[in-house]
Amino acid sequence: MSTDTTSPGGSTGDQPRIVMEDVSKKFGKNTVLDGLNFTVARGERVTLIGPSGSGKTTILRLLMTLEDLTGGYIYIDGDPLTYAKRGNRRVKLPNKEVTQIRKRIGMVFQQFNLFPNMTVCENIIEAPVHVLGQSKDEARAKAADLLDQVGLRDKIDAHPTSLSGGQQQRVAIARALAMEPEILLLDEVTSALDPELVGDVLEVLREVARKTDITMLLVTHEMQFAQDVSHRVLMFDEGRVIEEAKPEVMFNNPTHERTKQFLQAVL
Template structure:
């Protein structure tokens, strides 16, 4: 990828070399329940970061905040240096207009625990829908791209099938293809194998390993599959009660965790 050094004409501070995602003093409350408190971390371009920790520790909330499925209570999130939902104007914290939000959100894709395929469309239509109507691709182009993606996830022969005719694992592979069809720069994977029968997990993880190997998409991964986390991620963040309590490479995290909570957690899940 060529590096751009020309100054950004908008002056918004976006850059081609800075971190892909920056979380600054991020706070999220549901009512009085504080889920994330003063969270700071950044993710580099092409980096794959796995978030681990006990349930309720705030991992999924981070993905949902990035996808703008939840409203940020405090702090800022930057994508490519640009504010996602709230911006600093001097001392003030200003909510951005929905048009601005959606422009940046378009760089982000997400795969959900429950697949969420559209039941009123075939497998192929699930994948082509957004490229045609959001990105403005021609039907033929979208169709050809979708078939390529289905080939990558091993389901080219099921293009015309209805989602309910697929197994959970197949549905999730279609959902991955659907997210990739939007050519996201950032892909959020929210416990994508947690709803699957154990026998079906392997195929889905294999597809994701391939994506990790063949693309430079930045990924944020929430998973309980520690072997997968170790295989694909560059960095692992251990969460507990809304805070990052440990941060390490997967090798270190899974073999020599420092924090006592991390040791307990990994002992329980491994």
Template sequence: MDHQPHTGAISLEDGIVPAIRFDKVEKRFGDNVVLDHLDFTVRKGDRVTLIGPSGSGKTTILRLVMTLEEANAGYILIDGQPLTHTERDGRRVELKEKHKNEMRKRIGMVFQQFNLFPNMTVLENIIEAPVHVLGQPKAKAIARAHELLEMVGLPDKADAHPTQLSGGQQQRVAIARALAMEPEILLLDEVTSALDPEVVGEVLNILRDVARDTDVTMLIVTHEMQFARDVSNRVLMFDGGRIVEEGSPDQIFSAPQEQRTKDFLAAVL
């Protein structure tokens, strides 16, 4: 793809602006190159799962989109708009914090660790950002929070504190909290890795429902290969900061082309 200046919306060849676009993105930690001139796009409404060995750069991608890390080079665009940097007069220029904050509102993330505020009730955790970041009326945020608690199967836990909940319940609250921001993009980072095996299924079932019932774009990092197969319409195999192979779940899991993909799946399936 030809390099284009990042002043306005950038579209794909078919004229559709992708939800997420990585353009020659590089991320280094010291001498360690974690992402190496990464180019890829996620279309609106897609569910894209990143698989690959630990240390291959998958979680770094999510952290860059969430602006928890900053790329060393290249550009990330959200719905055609630059996320943290743009190009002016051939130079890579950092955008103002106000712009970054506006972009962050469009993105939700569910982490491995639930990151709930322990001093707040479940309801307060869910309405905190919609009220204080989006400026929603409190009554509207509370009504939506109750809808989301119903959706994640915890309608009776609004007044509980996180410490009174199991890990699986806390992660379901974290999913509700992310959805309360009505994000265009939902990032899922190994959301079951801190859970006891018997509750993994209940969390994954809720995410399957979200994928089925909403049009939110999802970018997923998971070791749960059956979940990746069920939810995704594209799977990207990562190794060494590069995309080794990409395709539909059926193609990647049933007929992978690259030896590296075959070796990885043989080890985890």
């Protein structure tokens, strides 16, 4: 996985991969995130936990530019993602610039969201060919490799609707990886799966964590998995980080009362 980026902001190697600065998000009158600050280092894998409605998923959606930022700034490798400071003003960046930076980010969704009008292979090569400009042969060869990694080589020409949920999700992971993202966002990727299909998907993700240095942000209810793959865990409640720790500390010796309650309920 390549880590060198040439960006207009002239990023350097020691810059954090992701910086959230004073991030807030409101849906109508409902405040979901409120003055949130945190950074994620290069290659770091961070799990976000917390009760539903605490804003975890919203953070991933803001990073993927699926939602508009109400206040604050997000920086990727030092480059502003959607809004930038110009003196005292906060300006929205033009779509073109956003697109350039967004290419460094990939996302896997809870509901897989494969394109039903394309085969497995077409799903994977679509963006590499038409967005990154790779040749079809090159993209196809890489798709085959990725499908090998997720254990679905034989399904390369299958139709997504003929696959099980777990298989679809593994294809979705391959599709996201085909874009060679520097940041991978995983939004409750096993929540929509039948229990017996969860293991395969998590195994694939463990592999990805072991073999690559992709920065990952995960929202998950699989606490064992979170403990295994992540470097750091952030506990969210009502749009704020209320506790932050290494996974073995967070899961064994949480300090905050809300964290204790939450972990007791899910573990």
